[in-house]
Amino acid sequence: MARFGAARAWVVSAMVLGASTTGVSAHAADGDSGDTGHAAVVWPVTATPHMTAAALGSGDDARAVFDSDELADLFAEGGRLREVVDAGKGREVSWVLDPDLVLAARAMARGYRVADSADSTNPQDSTQGTGQSAAREWLADLKSAVRGRDVWLLPYADADLASLAHHPSSDTDDLTEVVANLAEDAKKDVDSILGTGTRTGLGWPADGALDTRITALAGKLNVTWMLASGQGLTPAGDDPVTLGKGDDAITALPYDTDVTTALARIKDPEKPKGTDGSASPSASPGTPSGTSPSPGGSGASGSPSASSSASSSASSSPSPSASASEKPDTPDPETVDRVTALLKANTRPVVVPPRELSGTAANALAAAIDSGTDDGRLDPEGIRTADDDPVTGQAGASSGYPSRLRASELTASQLAAVAEDLDGLATLSKVLADPKVTTASVHAAMARALSTAWRPLDDADQETFQRRTQSFLDTSVESLRMVPKSTVTVTSGDATIPVTVDNGLQQPVAGLELRVTSSDAERLRINDGTLAVEAAGSASHTNQLSVTAKANGKAQLTAQLYTTSDGRPWGDPMTFEVDVTSVSTGAITVVAVGVALIVLAAAVRMRNVRRRRDRQEPADGPGSPGGQD
Numbered sequence: 001m002a003r004f005g006a007a008r009a010w011v012v013s014a015m016v017l018g019a020s021t022t023g024v025s026a027h028a029a030d031g032d033s034g035d036t037g038h039a040a041v042v043w044p045v046t047a048t049p050h051m052t053a054a055a056l057g058s059g060d061d062a063r064a065v066f067d068s069d070e071l072a073d074l075f076a077e078g079g080r081l082r083e084v085v086d087a088g089k090g091r092e093v094s095w096v097l098d099p100d101l102v103l104a105a106r107a108m109a110r111g112y113r114v115a116d117s118a119d120s121t122n123p124q125d126s127t128q129g130t131g132q133s134a135a136r137e138w139l140a141d142l143k144s145a146v147r148g149r150d151v152w153l154l155p156y157a158d159a160d161l162a163s164l165a166h167h168p169s170s171d172t173d174d175l176t177e178v179v180a181n182l183a184e185d186a187k188k189d190v191d192s193i194l195g196t197g198t199r200t201g202l203g204w205p206a207d208g209a210l211d212t213r214i215t216a217l218a219g220k221l222n223v224t225w226m227l228a229s230g231q232g233l234t235p236a237g238d239d240p241v242t243l244g245k246g247d248d249a250i251t252a253l254p255y256d257t258d259v260t261t262a263l264a265r266i267k268d269p270e271k272p273k274g275t276d277g278s279a280s281p282s283a284s285p286g287t288p289s290g291t292s293p294s295p296g297g298s299g300a301s302g303s304p305s306a307s308s309s310a311s312s313s314a315s316s317s318p319s320p321s322a323s324a325s326e327k328p329d330t331p332d333p334e335t336v337d338r339v340t341a342l343l344k345a346n347t348r349p350v351v352v353p354p355r356e357l358s359g360t361a362a363n364a365l366a367a368a369i370d371s372g373t374d375d376g377r378l379d380p381e382g383i384r385t386a387d388d389d390p391v392t393g394q395a396g397a398s399s400g401y402p403s404r405l406r407a408s409e410l411t412a413s414q415l416a417a418v419a420e421d422l423d424g425l426a427t428l429s430k431v432l433a434d435p436k437v438t439t440a441s442v443h444a445a446m447a448r449a450l451s452t453a454w455r456p457l458d459d460a461d462q463e464t465f466q467r468r469t470q471s472f473l474d475t476s477v478e479s480l481r482m483v484p485k486s487t488v489t490v491t492s493g494d495a496t497i498p499v500t501v502d503n504g505l506q507q508p509v510a511g512l513e514l515r516v517t518s519s520d521a522e523r524l525r526i527n528d529g530t531l532a533v534e535a536a537g538s539a540s541h542t543n544q545l546s547v548t549a550k551a552n553g554k555a556q557l558t559a560q561l562y563t564t565s566d567g568r569p570w571g572d573p574m575t576f577e578v579d580v581t582s583v584s585t586g587a588i589t590v591v592a593v594g595v596a597l598i599v600l601a602a603a604v605r606m607r608n609v610r611r612r613r614d615r616q617e618p619a620d621g622p623g624s625p626g627g628q629d
Helices: 005-017 021-031 070-075 080-088 099-109 132-146 161-165 170-194 212-220 257-264 304-313 333-344 359-374 412-429 436-448 459-478 585-620
Strands: 037-045 051-056 063-066 094-097 113-115 126-128 150-153 225-228 241-243 250-254 378-380 480-482 488-490 494-503 509-518 524-526 530-535 539-549 553-563 569-580
Touching: 037 080, 037 359, 051 099, 051 113, 051 436, 051 459, 063 099, 070 080, 070 099, 070 132, 080 132, 080 359, 094 099, 099 132, 099 170, 099 436, 132 170, 150 170, 161 170, 161 212, 170 212, 170 412, 170 436, 212 250, 257 333, 257 359, 333 359, 359 378, 412 436, 412 459, 436 459, 459 480, 480 509, 480 553, 480 569, 488 494, 494 509, 494 530, 494 553, 509 524, 509 539, 524 553, 530 539
Parallel strands: 037 094, 037 378, 063 113, 094 150, 225 250, 488 569
Antiparallel strands: 051 063, 113 126, 241 250, 480 494, 494 539, 509 530, 509 553, 524 539, 553 569
């Protein structure tokens, strides 16, 4: 790899002092005339997550619910993500994608919903999203741009490796497993969507900072390459560094933080709604346009003295000479020249822009790549070839992790709240006829709540997103319940009593049984106290409870749903009253009349017999002829 140490130092100094771009470029060229730099240029495609665990409908008709329509703006013509993809197209760059973003775009392209409010947990409380066409076009552009290129997938939803690593517990072990288990299916889906093979195993910790806990956790996610800024890395030089041994070894790929910081400070101008199909500025969500993102989100330099000066000089503003027809996110020539100078002076194996690269910065970097390759000063390569000739090194202790980065991590309580969703999912899965789709949806939403994209935002943003998953699970459990009953009258000895279970879920349920008990079995006996419960999605199921009434009066029945897998109660019990009239008043009257008639008939018969005897008695008594000797 060609080294441009002296030229790079002069370039940074010149930019700090405000020297002309022409002078910077000329000096860099003079200092290393004829040398060609080999580096992998990372092209990040990431964004803040917005797809929730909920969906309206089921099966092929399911429509994912998003918490906002912000991605529609980013995918639209002139939106940040559209500009990033267009700028990288046709250039020898290494595409680094958040697989969840690609899957979110596919969900939008199929038709999607946007929640009506932050508190909404019912998929019915949503409206049709506006970005279906934009998402389709963006996916087509991305597919075209990555064809035949080096394409890498980050851990699902660009999970925050440092946050997980720095809060060791059973909760973070479970969360790490969730993220790891999503990788295989995500790769298959993304490969199918983009029509190309992607690579996995690349990790990108916040700001490129490493320590022993981060590298240990990376191994659990099958990460073998790490983008490293040099923070927490020994030696922190230009060469790739091998950490660990054998199958557990990870290669740290150092990058120039001056380039990263300079690009992070190039912002897109705000765009009036309706002018280009984008309804919002392309600056990262939650970050005011014109301000630098948090170091954790942008990958800004760990050595602020040089990087901040360089990046300040590279800040873009619309060129006064730009024509009216020029795109608003086209960088001015001076900005391009400054980025080009930094790129040509790069001495590291990889060039790493900020995660949420602006459209203007992407165009500036693309122009710099073109300039470097045209004059033979830059020869882009793939990430896998950027780790040639590594040196052996080590990561620092967790205690040395920068405090400014630790302050932007997800807290232990935030991680615990995400982990609690596993309990809600386990409860719901017991009664679903096929829990696979729901499990995958909830796991994906949990991983999104762990994204590195939350770092530059307020804690409340991540917590609001996480609560949507919790509320989705709670509402789902509560929507499967028995329909309340009023007093039931039983008018015969053997009868049936209907008990209805309402399935508010959009998929079939099984794994439930209904158990009913009587408060007075002598009056009202339950013939079959346990009944299996199955119900189609968004439908009710009625079980017929067989009873035998023995005596008039009132009895109370208590019905309770139980899960068949572990025999635990589901929901609250339902108690209702049964008015037993096992022998009706009409029947009693009929029987009484019948008995009276029988008694009357017997009395008449007895009187007739007595009369016959009385008539026969004088002829047969004493003094009759037959009675003398």
